[in-house]
Amino acid sequence: MLEVSNLEVVYKDVVLVLRGVSLEAPERSIVALLGANGAGKTTTARAITGLLDVHEGDVTKGSIRFAGRDITRMLPSERVRMGISQVMEGRRIFAEMTVDENLAAGAYINRDRNASRKSYDRVMALFPTLADRRTQVAGYMSGGEQQVLAIARALMQSPKLVILDEPSLGLAPRLVELIAEVIVEINRQGTAVLLIEQNAHMALSIANHGYVMENGKVVMEGVAEKLLADEDVQEFYLGLRAGERKSFREVKHYKRRKRWLS
Amino acid sequence: MEILAQAEYSQLAGTIVSGLSLGTIYALLAMGFVIIFKATQVVNFAHGALATLGAFITAGVAVELNFPGRFLDLPPLLGWSISVVTALVLSALMGILLERVFLRPMVGEDLFSVAIVTLGMNVILMTIVTDYIGPDPRSMADPWGDASVDLGFVIIAHTEIAQFLVAAALVVLVGVFFRSRTGIAMRATAFDQEAARAQGVNVGAIFAIAWAIGAVLATVGGIFGSVYPRRIGVFPDTAFLVFRAFPAIILGGLDSVKGAVVGGLSVGLAEAAAGSYLNHPLFGTGFSGIVPYLVMMIVLFIRPYGIFGTAEVRRV
Numbered sequence: 356m357l358e359v360s361n362l363e364v365v366y367k368d369v370v371l372v373l374r375g376v377s378l379e380a381p382e383r384s385i386v387a388l389l390g391a392n393g394a395g396k397t398t399t400a401r402a403i404t405g406l407l408d409v410h411e412g413d414v415t416k417g418s419i420r421f422a423g424r425d426i427t428r429m430l431p432s433e434r435v436r437m438g439i440s441q442v443m444e445g446r447r448i449f450a451e452m453t454v455d456e457n458l459a460a461g462a463y464i465n466r467d468r469n470a471s472r473k474s475y476d477r478v479m480a481l482f483p484t485l486a487d488r489r490t491q492v493a494g495y496m497s498g499g500e501q502q503v504l505a506i507a508r509a510l511m512q513s514p515k516l517v518i519l520d521e522p523s524l525g526l527a528p529r530l531v532e533l534i535a536e537v538i539v540e541i542n543r544q545g546t547a548v549l550l551i552e553q554n555a556h557m558a559l560s561i562a563n564h565g566y567v568m569e570n571g572k573v574v575m576e577g578v579a580e581k582l583l584a585d586e587d588v589q590e591f592y593l594g595l596r597a598g599e600r601k602s603f604r605e606v607k608h609y610k611r612r613k614r615w616l617s
Numbered sequence: 618m619e620i621l622a623q624a625e626y627s628q629l630a631g632t633i634v635s636g637l638s639l640g641t642i643y644a645l646l647a648m649g650f651v652i653i654f655k656a657t658q659v660v661n662f663a664h665g666a667l668a669t670l671g672a673f674i675t676a677g678v679a680v681e682l683n684f685p686g687r688f689l690d691l692p693p694l695l696g697w698s699i700s701v702v703t704a705l706v707l708s709a710l711m712g713i714l715l716e717r718v719f720l721r722p723m724v725g726e727d728l729f730s731v732a733i734v735t736l737g738m739n740v741i742l743m744t745i746v747t748d749y750i751g752p753d754p755r756s757m758a759d760p761w762g763d764a765s766v767d768l769g770f771v772i773i774a775h776t777e778i779a780q781f782l783v784a785a786a787l788v789v790l791v792g793v794f795f796r797s798r799t800g801i802a803m804r805a806t807a808f809d810q811e812a813a814r815a816q817g818v819n820v821g822a823i824f825a826i827a828w829a830i831g832a833v834l835a836t837v838g839g840i841f842g843s844v845y846p847r848r849i850g851v852f853p854d855t856a857f858l859v860f861r862a863f864p865a866i867i868l869g870g871l872d873s874v875k876g877a878v879v880g881g882l883s884v885g886l887a888e889a890a891a892g893s894y895l896n897h898p899l900f901g902t903g904f905s906g907i908v909p910y911l912v913m914m915i916v917l918f919i920r921p922y923g924i925f926g927t928a929e930v931r932r933v
Binding site: 404406409430431432435436440441443447448449450451452456459460461463464466508512 | 725798801802804805808809810811812813814815816817818819
């Protein structure tokens with residue numbers, strides 16, 4: 356459904372951030388996009404949703420196709436209408452507005468009241484915690500609730516694809532679990548998910564397919580279980596390595612050994 | 618003794634009425650300014666020009682064009698209302714045009730640079746207005762003239778009654794607007810432009826709407842600032858009204874619509890009170906003119922971001 360091919364993105368005309376990224380998110384799938392800080396994950400998300408211009412970024416090469424159409428140069432609002440919704444990093448809820456108003460802002464593209472009402476009911480059924488807090492000012496809610504609200508806001512657009520940018524950021528382990536359950540449930544109801552995460556364990560445990568990014572490139576991809584079992588992914592993203600603790604100098608040493616960079 | 622007390626009572630009532638009537642004008646101007654600032658992050662120094670030009674357009678429609686009077690023979694109030702609504706539509710279009718031409722290219726630029734652009738816009742608009750108005754004021758041709766009602770203890774001009782009703786209606790309308798689909802999108806845009814775009818909000822359209830609303834509110838303020846008992850018509854210096862509405866904006870908080878209303882009314886009341894009570898020779902004449910700024914300074918000493926302003930709002 357979503358096909359990103361050979362995408363190159365430059366910030367402020369000089370900073371090359373993505374150097375030929377290709378990835379795919381088929382219908383009804385959960386695709387994980389992993390990588391360290393600055394690898395280009397968020398930039399990939401911005402290119403897909405069309406929010407690069409705010410950051411003075413520009414797609415210089417490659418293309419993004421969604422549902423059979425080239426959307427590389429489309430307006431963000433048109434992409435939302437086509438069914439791509441984004442849950443931005445850091446939640447970015449409208450903190451001064453109530454929960455209901457946040458959801459109404461999410462349903463902005465929906466001119467039809469009945470359709471809005473329907474997605475509202477669906478979202479409330481999906482997230483009972485929000486139903487209890489409909490008139491609360493969103494900024495006063497806990498981090499987990501805010502993240503749930505951010506996801507709910509995106510779902511108000513009845514998207515075909517949701518891009519979640521670091522939904523587990525800054526949340527306690529139990530809440531990370533909750534978010535993971537939410538993602539699985541959304542997917543079960545028929546929405547494809549592109550999950551951008553640093554928490555590789557959580558992401559790969561629920562994803563079908565995974566991509567690993569580094570320095571603006573996809574350096575590894577594969578079926579989620581396979582990635583989860585991969586030695587390098589385990590070492591660099593899951594922090595698992597049988598036995599000994601390492602000093603930082605040794606970490607550097609190991610970094611040189613990464614197979615995909617040779 | 619009895620008579621004296623009654624005179625004092627009547628002076629107080631008179632002060633309150635003229636204070637509120639002045640205050641509603643400030644509140645209308647301040648509301649427009651705040652809506653533009655909130656939604657688009659533009660500090661609009663051309664707001665006075667918008668008010669003047671708006672009032673001037675109204676005079677043009679009602680008198681020069683004589684619309685709709687030249688086609689239909691309507692009762693004066695209805696005819697004039699149609700003229701005003703026509704003028705408001707034109708003002709809204711003017712606001713949209715100004716935003717599109719002068720400010721859209723400045724999106725993402727420094728707050729200060731954008732403010733300077735609006736100063737330039739002010740010069741252009743004021744030049745147009747002074748050139749066309751000339752030295753003579755243009756009458757608003759409102760149906761009320763200098764008629765007034767005597768309630769016994771206080772005399773209220775018909776224009777003032779109209780002004781209270783219209784201002785109250787506009788405040789309610791603005792409140793309702795901010796709960797509508799577009800209004801919520803505007804608040805979302807004001808809070809976080811990027812996140813609003815991620816919801817599919819067309820931020821450019823929101824800017825245009827904010828400028829249209831700002832221009833309409835400025836025009837209404839300009840019209841009421843140009844009729845009895847304040848003026849006999851639009852002068853180029855109607856723009857100075859906004860200088861005195863500015864303390865109201867700062868006082869209420871640069872980004873709060875509620876603050877604009879409260880600030881406008883309190884500045885108006887303070888000015889009127891100073892005008893009728895501070896008549897000691899020590900203060901000299903025209904002391905009431907600086908009272909808005911004094912009130913603003915005192916409030917800013919206590920609450921640097923205004924009464925309802927958000928603390929992290931950028932200062933200019």
